[in-house]
Amino acid sequence: MFESLDETMRHDELEQCTRKERVMRYIAIAAASILFFGGLIVAVRSLG
Numbered sequence: 001m002f003e004s005l006d007e008t009m010r011h012d013e014l015e016q017c018t019r020k021e022r023v024m025r026y027i028a029i030a031a032a033s034i035l036f037f038g039g040l041i042v043a044v045r046s047l048g
Helices: 002-016 019-047
Strands: none
C-alpha cells in the first residue's frame, strides 16, 4: 500500500513541477540551510 502511495506521490510531483523548478527548490533549500547553520555556528562561537 505505501509503495504504491509513494510512487503515486512521486509521479504527481513530476507532473506538477518542471525540472527547473525542482532545481531552484533544491538551491533555495541549500542556501537556507547554509545560512541557518552558518548563523548557528557564528552564534555559538560568539558565546565562547
